[in-house]
Amino acid sequence: xxxxxxxxxxxxxxxxxxxxxxxxDGKDLAxxxxxxxxxxxxxxxxxxxxxxxxxxxxETIQGGILRAIVANSKVxxxxxxxxxxxxxxxxxxxxxxxxxxxxDRVLVSSTGxxxxxxxIEKIEAGLMGMASDLQSDPLVGAAGIMTTDTHPKALxxxxxxxxxxxxxxxxxxxxIEPNMATMLAYIFTDAxxxxxxxxxxxxxxxxxxxxxxxxxxxxxxxxxxAMLANGQAGRVDERQFFQALVAGCIRMAETLARDGEGAxxxxxxxxxxxxxxxxxxxxxxxxxxxxxxxxxxxxxxxxVGRLLMAVGKCFDCTIAPxxxxxxxxGYAVVRGGTSVDFDDAAVRETLRRxxxxxxxxxxxxxxSATAFGCDLTAGYIEENAAxxxx
Amino acid sequence: xxxxxxxxxxxxxxxxxxxxxxxxDGKDLAxxxxxxxxxxxxxxxxxxxxxxxxxxxxETIQGGILRAIVANSKVxxxxxxxxxxxxxxxxxxxxxxxxxxxxDRVLVSSTGxxxxxxxIEKIEAGLMGMASDLQSDPLVGAAGIMTTDTHPKALxxxxxxxxxxxxxxxxxxxxIEPNMATMLAYIFTDAxxxxxxxxxxxxxxxxxxxxxxxxxxxxxxxxxxAMLANGQAGRVDERQFFQALVAGCIRMAETLARDGEGAxxxxxxxxxxxxxxxxxxxxxxxxxxxxxxxxxxxxxxxxVGRLLMAVGKCFDCTIAPxxxxxxxxGYAVVRGGTSVDFDDAAVRETLRRxxxxxxxxxxxxxxSATAFGCDLTAGYIEENAAxxxx
Numbered sequence: 001x002x003x004x005x006x007x008x009x010x011x012x013x014x015x016x017x018x019x020x021x022x023x024x025d026g027k028d029l030a031x032x033x034x035x036x037x038x039x040x041x042x043x044x045x046x047x048x049x050x051x052x053x054x055x056x057x058x059e060t061i062q063g064g065i066l067r068a069i070v071a072n073s074k075v076x077x078x079x080x081x082x083x084x085x086x087x088x089x090x091x092x093x094x095x096x097x098x099x100x101x102x103x104d105r106v107l108v109s110s111t112g113x114x115x116x117x118x119x120i121e122k123i124e125a126g127l128m129g130m131a132s133d134l135q136s137d138p139l140v141g142a143a144g145i146m147t148t149d150t151h152p153k154a155l156x157x158x159x160x161x162x163x164x165x166x167x168x169x170x171x172x173x174x175x176i177e178p179n180m181a182t183m184l185a186y187i188f189t190d191a192x193x194x195x196x197x198x199x200x201x202x203x204x205x206x207x208x209x210x211x212x213x214x215x216x217x218x219x220x221x222x223x224x225x226a227m228l229a230n231g232q233a234g235r236v237d238e239r240q241f242f243q244a245l246v247a248g249c250i251r252m253a254e255t256l257a258r259d260g261e262g263a264x265x266x267x268x269x270x271x272x273x274x275x276x277x278x279x280x281x282x283x284x285x286x287x288x289x290x291x292x293x294x295x296x297x298x299x300x301x302x303x304v305g306r307l308l309m310a311v312g313k314c315f316d317c318t319i320a321p322x323x324x325x326x327x328x329x330g331y332a333v334v335r336g337g338t339s340v341d342f343d344d345a346a347v348r349e350t351l352r353r354x355x356x357x358x359x360x361x362x363x364x365x366x367x368s369a370t371a372f373g374c375d376l377t378a379g380y381i382e383e384n385a386a387x388x389x390x
Numbered sequence: 391x392x393x394x395x396x397x398x399x400x401x402x403x404x405x406x407x408x409x410x411x412x413x414x415d416g417k418d419l420a421x422x423x424x425x426x427x428x429x430x431x432x433x434x435x436x437x438x439x440x441x442x443x444x445x446x447x448x449e450t451i452q453g454g455i456l457r458a459i460v461a462n463s464k465v466x467x468x469x470x471x472x473x474x475x476x477x478x479x480x481x482x483x484x485x486x487x488x489x490x491x492x493x494d495r496v497l498v499s500s501t502g503x504x505x506x507x508x509x510i511e512k513i514e515a516g517l518m519g520m521a522s523d524l525q526s527d528p529l530v531g532a533a534g535i536m537t538t539d540t541h542p543k544a545l546x547x548x549x550x551x552x553x554x555x556x557x558x559x560x561x562x563x564x565x566i567e568p569n570m571a572t573m574l575a576y577i578f579t580d581a582x583x584x585x586x587x588x589x590x591x592x593x594x595x596x597x598x599x600x601x602x603x604x605x606x607x608x609x610x611x612x613x614x615x616a617m618l619a620n621g622q623a624g625r626v627d628e629r630q631f632f633q634a635l636v637a638g639c640i641r642m643a644e645t646l647a648r649d650g651e652g653a654x655x656x657x658x659x660x661x662x663x664x665x666x667x668x669x670x671x672x673x674x675x676x677x678x679x680x681x682x683x684x685x686x687x688x689x690x691x692x693x694v695g696r697l698l699m700a701v702g703k704c705f706d707c708t709i710a711p712x713x714x715x716x717x718x719x720g721y722a723v724v725r726g727g728t729s730v731d732f733d734d735a736a737v738r739e740t741l742r743r744x745x746x747x748x749x750x751x752x753x754x755x756x757x758s759a760t761a762f763g764c765d766l767t768a769g770y771i772e773e774n775a776a777x778x779x780x
Contacts, residue, residue: 048709049702049727079695081728114695115729219703221695291681292774299775305469305504305611312439313609319438337439338471339505378768384682385689 001247007138007156010165010190011232012036016133017144020126022074022112022119029126030144032069032169032186033099033134038228040066041199042107043206045223051078052088052118053108057224060092063104064195066228069186070095070127071109071145073171077118078110078221087120094124098131109184109224111147111171138169138188145171145184148383153255157248160240164191164233168252183256185210185225187248191241192231201242202227209249212281212371213257214288250372257372258354262379265297269358271311272368275318280362280369283317286310287358288373298375300351302344304333311360323363329356391637397528397546400555400580401622402426406523407534410516412464412502412509419516420534422459422559422576423489423524428620430456431589432497433596435613441468442478442508443498447614450482453494454585456618459576460485460517461499461535463561467508468500468611477510484514488521499574499614501537501561528559528578535561535574538773543645547638550630554581554623558642562610573646575600575615577638581631582621591632592617599639602671602761603647604678640762647762648744652769655687659748661701662758665708670752670759673707676700677748678763688765690741692734694723701750713753719746 009015012035022028042061044054060066070091077084088110092103110118142152149171156167172183193201206225258266269287274280287293290310296303307326311319321337329350333342350356356375399405402425412418432451434444450456460481467474478500482493500508532542539561546557562573583591596615648656659677664670677683680700686693697716701709711727719740723732740746746765 046705047699047702048705048707049698049711049714076695079698079724079727079729081726113693114698115693115724219699221699221702291770295771295774298771301775303503303505305466308439308469308504309437309609309611312437312611315436315438317438321439324439334469334505336471337469339469376771378771380681381685381688381766381768381771384685385691 001157001244003155003157003251007154007167009136009138009167010188012190012230013167013188014134014136015138015141016130016135017140018126018130018133021122022072027144028073029123030071030141031095031127031130031134032141034067034228034230036230037065037067037105038230039193039195039198040064040226040228041195041202042224042226043203045220047219047221049079049221051076051110051222052080052084053077053110054222054224055085056088056092057107060104060107065105066107067101067105068095068099069107069109069226071111071184072123073145073147074112075116075118076110076112076114076222078114080117084118087118090120091123094127098127107226109222111145111184111222114221138167142169142171147171148261150259153252155248155251157244159191159236159244162233162236162240164189164236164241166244166248168248170252170256172256183210183220183223185252187227189229190231190233191229191236192234193229197238198227198229201245205242205245205249208246209253212284212369213253214285214371214373253372257374260374261383262377263374264377265375266355267297267358267373267375268355268370269373270368270370271360271362273362273364274367275365277367277369279317280367283311283314283360284369284371286314287360288371291376294373294376297351297356298377300348302328302333302347302351304328304339307358307360308334308337318364319362320364325361325363327359329353391547391634393545393547393641397544397557399526399528399557400578402580402620403557403578404524404526405528405531406520406525407530408516408520408523411512412462417534418463419513420461420531421485421517421520421524422531424457424618424620426620427455427457427495428618429583429585429588430454430616430618431585431592432614432616433593435610437609437611439469439611441466441500441612442470442474443467443500444612444614445475446478446482447497450494450497455495456497457491457495458485458489459497459499459616461574462513463535463537464502465506465508466500466502466504466612468504470507474508477508480510481513484517488517497616499612501535501574501612504611528557532559532561537561538651540649543642545638545641547634549581549626549634552623552626552630554579554626556634556638558638560642560646562646573600573610573613575642577617579619580621580623581619581626582624583619587628588617588619591635595635595639598636599643602674602759603643604675604761604763643762647764650764651773652767653764654767655765656745657684657687657748657763657765658745658760659763660758660760661750661752663752663754664757665755667757667759669707670757673701673704673750674759674761676704677750678761681766684763684766687741687746688767690738692718692723692737692741694718694729697748697750698724698727708754709752710754715751715753717749719743
């Protein structure tokens with residue numbers, strides 16, 4: 001799959017971002033718009049304390065049509081009660097006025113600190129005239145939704161065998177676990193797809209990508225992944241479209257993991273030979289979430305018993321110690337549940353690579369799964385010990 | 391409950407520790423012995439890759455009688471195959487010879503690095519003559535089982551209304567989660583208790599103490615908690631005995647959490663008003679395991695939305711956002727799922743205390759649970775990024 005170095009939007013999509021006074025410096029407000037109504041689908045956090053924008057978004061997405069997404073950073077509008085929901089509605093209405101549509105066709109996201117009142121007046125004022133800023137570089141919109149991200153994140157790819165493009169714009173680097181992250185991911189395409197197919201393809205792609213991403217095992221209250229298809233490129237081969245969609249979602253999940261708070265390494269944990277896909281997913285997640293595995297990678301220190309520990313602590317999964325093999329970047333370190341002699345210097349060297357692949361073969365069944373995570377560093381702690389007051 | 395400042399053994403128990411050459415400096419071998427056969431019970435890790443000593447220990451404890459415990463630090467004898475099990479048996483046999491009993495009355499523990507061959511010859515040589523070192527200070531034995539612990543851990547208490555004593559000797563500071571820790575905890579008493587009662591009381595006490603302890607969510611392959619009752623003080627009131635047992639197990643769990651790798655704070659998370667005890671336990675664990683809650687405590691930064699996040703990510707628990715209250719060291723910070731104004735300076739000040747109490751009231755049912763954890767610091771990462779090679 002070829003991803004463009006300089007991401008571009010599909011036909012009919014544009015974006016803008018501004019500073020509306022929530023952050024001292026940098027963009028804090030982003031607007032994404034389609035020239036025409038777009039078929040839309042979305043998935044949201046499973047956290048039981050969803051933010052007001054998520055509550056509203058679940059209602060909005062029922063309509064199945066979107067013209068715009070408006071998002072702010074710095075304040076997440078979570079744990080803000082009925083006033084928070086009213087403010088999310090005001091934000092949708094202000095964006096709708098600006099681009100000339102109805103509030104039920106605007107998806108709202110907020111990301112940032114939990115439990116603070118949303119400064120809705122600043123956002124309403126900031127949206128005024130923003131339609132005239134709309135332009136074609138996805139990175140401009142990506143910049144408006146950053147929190148602790150170190151760089152804006154966007155990528156695009158041409159769908160094989162056709163004329164359609166898919167573009168991803170996302171943010172997220174902490175409070176990222178399963179079932180979405182403090183992750184906002186917006187996917188835009190000019191392919192023509194029916195609503196039911198769009199919903200199914202999005203869920204299937206998220207299942208193997210963003211839902212297998214974990215920076216720190218904490219699940220945000222604001223996670224949102226939405227996809228808009230405005231049809232301007234006409235019909236596409238569904239199989240080829242799905243291939244491109246999955247590849248881009250996985251690549252974006254890896255991009256988010258790589259930029260995890262304080263992270264120096266992307267960890268990909270692939271579990272194969274599992275009794276079921278569900279068990280493969282749980283064990284792969286256990287590996288990328290284990291502080292001891294994460295610090296092993298950070299220290300480039302092949303304490304390989306930690307891999308077995310992280311597999312074995314999945315108490316309810318089917319595991320046969322005698323048939324369990326493990327490798328690090330292709331170097332076999334465990335065979336049949338027992339540590340094997342390995343080239344310590346070579347494994348140390350390979351652990352210094354930016355991408356570390358951990359492979360565990362359970363030898364039980366034929367199911368597999370891959371999880372995406374990062375190492376745990378002092379940088380994570382520095383960022384999170386004083387996030388609120390910064 | 392009054393715990394002795396200088397812990398002492400109950401009648402008939404003694405211990406010794408030595409350096410047998412596994413560590414460069416410090417004790418690495420400990421022996422605990424009863425003058426007479428003691429009724430015994432034990433619980434072990436649920437990790438599916440248990441070390442050879444755990445496999446042997448499950449067999450040994452079937453007999454229900456112990457005379458001694460022998461334990462080494464530095465090498466855990468995990469992932470060592472059939473040779474590892476043979477070495478654990480040799481270790482039991484060597485200790486049995488030394489104190490004049492049979493190997494089936496000796497419980498073996500090993501703690502340290504996973505996947506390295508146990509230097510059994512050094513341990514056998516080290517045990518020679520060790521019976522003559524046996525003496526009455528539990529801290530001497532505690533010193534022999536330390537790994538990354540910063541101090542040896544022992545405590546003792548007199549059972550109310552009688553003549554019996556209970557003494558705890560334990561170690562553990564990382565790879566500590568649920569269902570036991572990289573924790574070795576040995577409990578000695580001179581009370582006379584039947585085997586079946588001892589087993590039941592131990593399991594019940596562990597349920598609310600060591601099984602609610604989590605330093606880093608990682609579950610060791612070596613965890614063992616064993617209890618020996620040699621009867622030399624005669625019968626005790628079971629209710630009073632259980633009260634003392636639970637109080638001491640909780641106090642030792644707190645001691646282990648306080649000395650968690652890199653920890654500066656003990657975090658106690660109490661969840662009440664839950665639909666079931668199981669759900670209360672899961673939510674309390676979610677709080678003490680959340681990296682974002684742990685870094686919040688470390689930074690003394692009242693980012694209280696993280697408490698809701700950690701509760702809400704228990705997807706399958708019964709939670710009603712509108713009835714959820716939370717407090718930090720008694721200061722209300724959330725009411726009905728919404729952040730409330732609180733005295734920021736006072737909460738910051740109280741977060742600097744060594745012990746931080748987080749209380750969450752779910753307002754659903756009447757079940758409750760308390761979990762014990764610690765903050766996450768750069769010290770944890772420094773210790774674990776280079777543990778293997780040190």
